[in-house]
Amino acid sequence: MESHQIEIGRRYAYREKRGPHYPMLKVRLLDKVGRKGKVKIRFEDGPHPGLEEYISTRRLVVPWGQRHEVLRDEKLGAALAANVAKAADSALGQAASAVLESTGEPGAGAVATGTTMSESELQRIFDRAGLASAPTGLHPLAYRDRHGDVHLALEATVELARAFAAAEPTTVVGYLDDEEEEMRLRGNTPGERWWHSYLREKAPGFAIARQWAGLEQEAEILRREIARLVARDTSRLRPRAGWG
Numbered sequence: 001m002e003s004h005q006i007e008i009g010r011r012y013a014y015r016e017k018r019g020p021h022y023p024m025l026k027v028r029l030l031d032k033v034g035r036k037g038k039v040k041i042r043f044e045d046g047p048h049p050g051l052e053e054y055i056s057t058r059r060l061v062v063p064w065g066q067r068h069e070v071l072r073d074e075k076l077g078a079a080l081a082a083n084v085a086k087a088a089d090s091a092l093g094q095a096a097s098a099v100l101e102s103t104g105e106p107g108a109g110a111v112a113t114g115t116t117m118s119e120s121e122l123q124r125i126f127d128r129a130g131l132a133s134a135p136t137g138l139h140p141l142a143y144r145d146r147h148g149d150v151h152l153a154l155e156a157t158v159e160l161a162r163a164f165a166a167a168e169p170t171t172v173v174g175y176l177d178d179e180e181e182e183m184r185l186r187g188n189t190p191g192e193r194w195w196h197s198y199l200r201e202k203a204p205g206f207a208i209a210r211q212w213a214g215l216e217q218e219a220e221i222l223r224r225e226i227a228r229l230v231a232r233d234t235s236r237l238r239p240r241a242g243w244g
Contacts (some may be wrong), residue, residue: 001057003032003039008032010063010130011064012028012029013025013061013189014026014029014055014061015144016059020078021074022072023046024070025043025046025063026044026064028042028044029041029060030043037056038054039060041053041054057239064097066146069146073143073146076145077143078139079141080141080153084113084153087153087155088114092112092158093111093112093114094153094206094207095206095207095212096113096115096157096158096160096207097110097205098172098175098176098209099164099165100117100161100163101175103124103128103164105124108125111155114153114156114157115157116149116152116169118148119136119148119150120240122135122147128164128167128168129160130163135150138152138156138160139155140217147239161212165213165214166214169213169214170213171220173213176210179206184199
């Protein structure tokens with residue numbers, strides 16, 4: 001916690017080190033003016049109750065009454081992490097991220113293991129995608145944390161991205177076209193060739209996103225039809241034997 005967030009005399013959950021593997025101990029804040037920018041606390045439980053010590057504020061996790069919310073988030077997060085570790089896929093993550101970013105929502109995006117976004121932003125994307133469920137209803141391990149953010153596994157993130165791409169294909173393809181063009185143009189600037197390498201890294205995810213949008217299939221059908229018409233017209237113009 002930051003120094004401005006804590007109050008003298010209030011009880012807090014203390015951890016020796018960050019991480020869910022370390023127990024929370026109840027301490028009382030005695031003074032904000034400590035040595036080397038630290039604060040003074042008194043332990044009220046644990047191995048040394050009554051002990052007073054100067055500590056960094058980052059060891060104070062939350063007010064004591066909010067510790068159960070932190071423990072809940074850590075438990076749900078651990079269950080989700082155990083699942084996503086087996087299903088991580090960078091190309092799918094890039095594809096889902098591109099689709100979600102195309103929505104224009106400020107916090108939209110994804111990684112190889114899924115996404116974490118504010119519930120309000122996700123709900124707007126759900127509505128545009130035509131999904132009837134709430135964001136936390138898309139996957140058994142999805143959850144809303146104490147800050148109002150929703151955590152989704154990769155398979156749920158992909159499901160959302162595919163639904164949005166199907167609902168607004170031109171939005172997605174337009175975004176992909178703009179991103180690719182911008183990277184190409186930047187890469188043509190002297191000393192900025194690395195943008196072309198970055199575009200190649202993005203290519204697998206962008207290709208998947210285009211497939212989800214469905215316009216690639218339509219474009220391929222159109223290309224075949226054009227080729228068929230050109231071949232037909234060419235055959236009509238070809239001189240027949242015996243003419244002349």
